[in-house]
Amino acid sequence: xxxxxxxxxxxxxxxxxxxxxxxxxxxxxxxxxxxxxxxxxxxxxxxxxxxxxxxxxxxxxxxxxxxxxxxxxxxxxxxxxxxxxxxxxxxxxxxxxxxxxxxxxxxxxxxxxxxxxxxxxxxxxxxxxxxxxxxxxxxxxxxxxxxxxxxxxxxxxxxxxxxxxxxxxxx
Numbered sequence: 001x002x003x004x005x006x007x008x009x010x011x012x013x014x015x016x017x018x019x020x021x022x023x024x025x026x027x028x029x030x031x032x033x034x035x036x037x038x039x040x041x042x043x044x045x046x047x048x049x050x051x052x053x054x055x056x057x058x059x060x061x062x063x064x065x066x067x068x069x070x071x072x073x074x075x076x077x078x079x080x081x082x083x084x085x086x087x088x089x090x091x092x093x094x095x096x097x098x099x100x101x102x103x104x105x106x107x108x109x110x111x112x113x114x115x116x117x118x119x120x121x122x123x124x125x126x127x128x129x130x131x132x133x134x135x136x137x138x139x140x141x142x143x144x145x146x147x148x149x150x151x152x153x154x155x156x157x158x159x160x161x162x163x164x165x166x167x168x169x170x171x
Contacts, residue, residue, distance in 0.1 A: 015127035016080055019120075023087035033098040034090075038158045042093050045154060046086035049147060054081070080129070088117055092148050093155040110152070114144035 034042070092113045101109045118141040124130055125137070 010128075012128045015124060015129055016084060019124075020079060020084045020087075023084065027087060027090060030091075030094070031098075033094050034155070035158075035162065037162065038093070038097075038155055039090065041158055042089060042151060042155060043086045045151070046089045046147075047082055050081045050085040053143075088113075088120070089147065089151045093151050096152050097155055097159065106152075110145060110148050113148050114141050117141075117144040117148075 032039075096106075096109065118137060121130065121140050122137055125132065
């Protein structure tokens, strides 16, 4: 199946291209603190989460939002799901695995990243990447809190499994 091109190439496609290029440039420019296995698992997990969100809350009967220009998928939805969405979680996990913050600092770390993700989503709404039809931005903040905790837990699990001690979880 070939995905259709956008009906009109406008601000949302340009925003997706620019944000994807910038985030990938940062990924390759900044030091990497994750193994290829961890990156692959975290990346796949976040693609799955993005697709599940779109399948469960952006279609009937919910219809809380749609992406790009319409409710059906197009080429730029694929770019968004597979190349753009996972980069933020990559940064969250990459910096976490380097600094290994714990306790209250970890709480503030997660809140900071959830706030950054919410701000980026707000900007993407302004560029019509998302069109809300009942969804609220504060709900995204709450979702990002859960998503980033899950990503940190998963990265700890992977790292601990690779070390062979079998322990997992948040510090």
